[in-house]
Amino acid sequence: xxxxxxxxxxxxxxxxxxxxxxxxxxxxxxxxxxxxxxxxxxxxxxxxxxxxxxxxxxxxxxxxxxxxxxxxxxxxxxxxxxxxxxxxxxxxxxxxxxxxxxxxxxxxxxxxxxxxxxxxxxxxxxxxxxxxxxxxxxxxxxxxxxxxxxxxxxxxxxxxxxxxxxxxxxxxxxxxxxxxxxxxxxxxxxxxxxxxxxxxxxxxxxxxxxxxxxxxxxxxxxxxxxxxxxxxxxxxxxxxxxxxxxxxxxxxxxxxxxxxxxxxxxxxxxxxxxxxxxxxxxxxxxxxxxxxxxxxxxxxxxxxxxxxxxxxxxxxxxxxxxxxxxxxxxxxxxxxxxxxxxxxxxxxxxxxxxxxxxxxxxxxxxxxxxxxxxxxxxxxxxxxxxxxxxxxxxxxxxxxxxxxxxxxxxxxxxxxxxxxxxxxxxxxxxxxxxxxxxxxxxxxxxxxxxxxxxxxxxxxxxxxxxxxxxxxxxxxxxxxxxxxxxxxxxxxxxxxxxxxxxxxxxxxxxxx
Amino acid sequence: xxxxxxxxxxxxxxxxxxxxxxxxxxxxxxxxxxxxxxxxxxxxxxxxxxxxxxxxxxxxxxxxxxxxxxxxxxxxxxxxxxxxxxxxxxxxxxxxxxxxxxxxxxxx
Amino acid sequence: xxxxxxxxxxxxxxxxxxxxxxxxxxxxxxxxxxxxxxxxxxx
Numbered sequence: 315x316x317x318x319x320x321x322x323x324x325x326x327x328x329x330x331x332x333x334x335x336x337x338x339x340x341x342x343x344x345x346x347x348x349x350x351x352x353x354x355x356x357x358x359x360x361x362x363x364x365x366x367x368x369x370x371x372x373x374x375x376x377x378x379x380x381x382x383x384x385x386x387x388x389x390x391x392x393x394x395x396x397x398x399x400x401x402x403x404x405x406x407x408x409x410x411x412x413x414x415x416x417x418x419x420x421x422x423x424x425x426x427x428x429x430x431x432x433x434x435x436x437x438x439x440x441x442x443x444x445x446x447x448x449x450x451x452x453x454x455x456x457x458x459x460x461x462x463x464x465x466x467x468x469x470x471x472x473x474x475x476x477x478x479x480x481x482x483x484x485x486x487x488x489x490x491x492x493x494x495x496x497x498x499x500x501x502x503x504x505x506x507x508x509x510x511x512x513x514x515x516x517x518x519x520x521x522x523x524x525x526x527x528x529x530x531x532x533x534x535x536x537x538x539x540x541x542x543x544x545x546x547x548x549x550x551x552x553x554x555x556x557x558x559x560x561x562x563x564x565x566x567x568x569x570x571x572x573x574x575x576x577x578x579x580x581x582x583x584x585x586x587x588x589x590x591x592x593x594x595x596x597x598x599x600x601x602x603x604x605x606x607x608x609x610x611x612x613x614x615x616x617x618x619x620x621x622x623x624x625x626x627x628x629x630x631x632x633x634x635x636x637x638x639x640x641x642x643x644x645x646x647x648x649x650x651x652x653x654x655x656x657x658x659x660x661x662x663x664x665x666x667x668x669x670x671x672x673x674x675x676x677x678x679x680x681x682x683x684x685x686x687x688x689x690x691x692x693x694x695x696x697x698x699x700x701x702x703x704x705x706x707x708x709x710x711x712x713x714x715x716x717x718x719x720x721x722x723x724x725x726x727x728x729x730x731x732x733x734x735x736x737x738x739x740x741x742x743x744x745x746x747x748x749x750x751x752x753x754x755x756x757x758x759x760x761x762x763x764x765x766x767x768x769x770x771x772x773x774x775x776x777x778x779x780x781x782x783x784x785x786x787x788x789x790x791x792x793x794x795x796x797x798x799x800x801x802x803x804x805x806x807x808x809x810x811x812x813x814x815x816x817x818x819x820x821x822x823x824x825x826x
Numbered sequence: 827x828x829x830x831x832x833x834x835x836x837x838x839x840x841x842x843x844x845x846x847x848x849x850x851x852x853x854x855x856x857x858x859x860x861x862x863x864x865x866x867x868x869x870x871x872x873x874x875x876x877x878x879x880x881x882x883x884x885x886x887x888x889x890x891x892x893x894x895x896x897x898x899x900x901x902x903x904x905x906x907x908x909x910x911x912x913x914x915x916x917x918x919x920x921x922x923x924x925x926x927x928x929x930x931x932x933x934x
Numbered sequence: 935x936x937x938x939x940x941x942x943x944x945x946x947x948x949x950x951x952x953x954x955x956x957x958x959x960x961x962x963x964x965x966x967x968x969x970x971x972x973x974x975x976x977x
Contacts, residue, residue: 342829346874573977609976611872656953656973659909688977697858698950698976699914704854707913715909724912739977772949772975780955780971827946831972835944838969842942849944850961852952852973862946884944885937889957897938899963906956914951 315794317587318639320524320594320631322751323517324375325406326624326738327414327510328367329606330360331477333623336502337606352611357480359610361619363410368399371689371736372624376403380752385734391691392618402445405751406517408624413441415476415484418509420454421558422486426501428467429476429484431458446516450560458484474502493543500540503603504551507538510627511555511600518596518629519559521751529631530592532556532566535579536599537741539570555598564596572776573686573745575599576628577769577785580747583632584642584787594633601625602740609696609739621692626743630750637794640757646673648768648786656782659715662708665768665786667716677713680731680788681762684749685709686770687737701744702735703728705768745769750789757791764790827865832875835866839882845933849886850894856918859888860926867930883932888919938964945971 334340334356343350366372370387373379373396387394401407409417416437419427434457442452464485467473476484486505490496511534519526534552541548552566571578576599583595603625610620635641648669654660670677685705693701710727713719719727737744746767753765770784827835839847849866853859861871866884870877887894889907927934943966947954954971961968 343874346829350873611874655906656955657906657959658913658952658956659905662909686977693950693977694855696976697853697855697861698948699854701950701977704913704950708909711909711912741977744977772973774954774973775975780973782949782953828972828974831946831974834970834972838942838944842969846942847944848938848941848966849946850957852945852947852954852957854948854951858948858951858976866944885941887937889952889960893937894960894964897936897964898960902963903960906959907952910952 315588315635315797316641316643317584317632318635318641318792319750319754319789320633320639321518321522322631322754323406323514323521323629324377324748324751325510325513325517325627326372326375326408327411327513327601328363328408328624329411329414330620330623331411331480332506332603333360333607333610333620335475335477336603337608337610337622338604339607339610352614355614356610356620359614359618359620361623365619366623367401367408368395370394370396371691372408373399373403374736375626375738375748376407377405377751378403381733381736381749384736389690392621405521406514407444407446409513412437412478413444414509415478416441416455417447417451417513418505419456419484420451421509421512422505424489426487426489427484427505428464428487429456429458430461430464433478433483434458446513446520448560451558472498474498490542495542495546504538504540506603506625507536507600508551508555509600510625511536511551511598512558514600514627514629515555515559515561515596515598518598518631522631524594524631524633526560527563528594529556529561529564529596531586531595532561532564533579533583533595533597534566534568534599535570535575535597535742537570537572537575537602552598555600571783572771572773573742574769574771574783574785575742576745576747577767577787580630580632580642580767581644581647581785581787584644587632587634588644594631596629596631598627598629599742600627601743605740609692612696616695618695622739624738626738626740628743628747630747635792635794638792640754640789641792643788643790646670646675646788648784650782650784652781658708659712661770661782661784662705662712665784666709666766667712669786676718677709677716678718680764680766682733682749682753682765683709683731683768684733684746684753684765685768686744686746687733687735687748688739688744689735689737692739700735702733706732753789757789764788827862827870827875829875832865832870832877835882836876836880839884844882844884847884849884851886851888853888853919854914856915856922859919860922863923863926864930867926881930883930885931885933886923886927888923890914890916891920891923936965938966941966942969943967944969947971947973949973949975950977
């Protein structure tokens with residue numbers, strides 16, 4: 315029996331200061347061009363927390379508006395305000411930088427995060443007031459140290475500073491004096507990923523309506539690597555985050571595949587559940603500090619705010635078939651193989667047309683496609699175009715080529731089978747998964763019958779292969795009742811039959 | 827353009843001579859194509875990479891431009907690239923690329 | 935006169951446009967030698 319999607323969590327942490335100090339576009343610029351106009355102007359282009367909350371795509375991400383609502387908003391989005399926008403949404407929240415820094419410290423188990431005691435004092439109550447943050451987590455927040463100690467660590471020990479509104483409030487120290495894999499930079503990056511992962515996990519579990527004890531396995535599918543010099547990518551973010559989130563019965567592991575990671579991980583999780591290996595699996599990922607402000611130069615040049623100012627996280631909970639929730643159909647899997655090549659038509663063919671054809675379906679049989687849901691507000695000014703739209707045009711073009719769609723319907727295909735992108739450009743985050751929360755609800759409400767999630771990954775960035783990558787899968791309405799009707803007997807009936815047979819057998823033994 | 831790519835372009839221009847090199851781009855938008863073309867002709871407009879202030883004047887085209895298609899094997903182009911013509915704004919790309927070529931290419 | 939015949943080709947592809955290896959396949963058919971092929975990623 316297929317696994318089902320019990321629920322999903324989507325979270326953002328507004329981290330404008332990390333744009334300045336940790337985004338690679340900015341850190342690179344400080345090395346190659348320290349006096350640049352861009353660095354001088356950057357500060358005045360950072361959004362306030364309120365502006366970040368009021369931003370339409372962010373409200374869609376946390377579930378306070380739908381992709382359909384967004385498609386009715388006039389483009390561009392950065393100069394529009396979502397009326398009634400709030401911090402908390404159906405799927406998660408947008409956490410302010412101050413509280414997030416405290417959460418990061420709570421996730422640190424090696425005393426590398428040091429916070430100014432006044433700063434902790436000023437914001438601890440706010441974090442404690444967040445309904446998703448448990449007492450266990452708050453209990454992990456330390457009282458803090460003297461600011462002078464933090465200043466010294468940053469100046470003398472290469473610690474990464476933590477800032478709020480330009481003021482030093484803490485630091486992440488290196489975890490080893492020589493090992494670059496445990497440097498302050500790496501520890502900072504990994505702890506941010508871990509903390510946003512924890513937040514996403516907490517929401518995923520709450521939204522799925524399950525107990526923390528139900529989760530048996532966690533798969534982290536972010537793009538960071540943790541380990542020391544003898545095993546740089548040893549892992550394991552999944553179990554580390556599960557520990558802080560309080561998932562006592564869970565083990566887990568990390569799965570990687572660049573931006574395609576989440577789609578790979580969801581297929582793996584669905585297979586684990588369907589096989590019976592684990593009854594309930596959480597697929598989760600935190601955000602990526604390196605990508606903050608990635609396209610900032612273009613945004614500043616065009617007078618836009620820095621739109622890549624949030625770390626993002628997501629979590630999808632898969633469990634045994636409950637007869638209600640939508641399923642992941644493992645019979646329809648798309649995969650970009652070693653032999654597929656990198657021609658765009660081959661890539662999209664391998665991910666969309668081929669798996670559907672194998673299942674006897676047409677491209678138009680899928681109600682909604684969720685390829686890479688990057689927010690075009692971010693990518694268009696940077697010259698990368700409207701990525702979801704480009705994917706829809708390719709899928710539609712393929713459908714025309716296969717004779718499944720009339721050329722005249724090319725334009726309407728995107729509106730009917732597509733979605734307007736809303737996800738932040740956090741690499742693995744936009745890749746298909748932001749729609750899973752909405753897809754689950756839309757299928758439950760009968761608005762759509764199925765959706766295809768498509769993840770693509772740029773493997774060549776790792777310089778190990780020139781190959782591209784991608785996998786896809788289909789989410790469909792629950793078929794448990796149909797499957798049982800087709801099988802003639804239900805699971806319950808089978809159990810009864812077995813019990814009766816055992817009783818009869820026992821009786822026959824007694825008689826002997 | 828990626829800083830490492832700029833470095834490689836600069837090295838190849840020195841090694842083979844700028845007149846012997848053609849840079850072929852696959853950018854998704856006219857503006858991005860134009861910026862990459864500008865980088866390998868007039869220098870990095872973002873002042874970030876090794877090509878800042880370096881006027882290589884290399885010959886450069888986008889893979890979807892007619893001058894390139896004329897020289898490619900039709901079947902290979904059809905298999906590898908053609909579908910993207912339905913996705914990209916090819917006219918915009920052509921106009922951006924031609925204006926950069928007219929202004930900065932030294933070896934046409 | 936041919937633009938690519940006998941030339942050294944540098945390819946800068948785009949993940950969301952046309953990736954490097956796909957361009958390389960085409961360029962080779964026009965008699966150019968591909969000396970470098972890369973694919974950029976903005977997302």
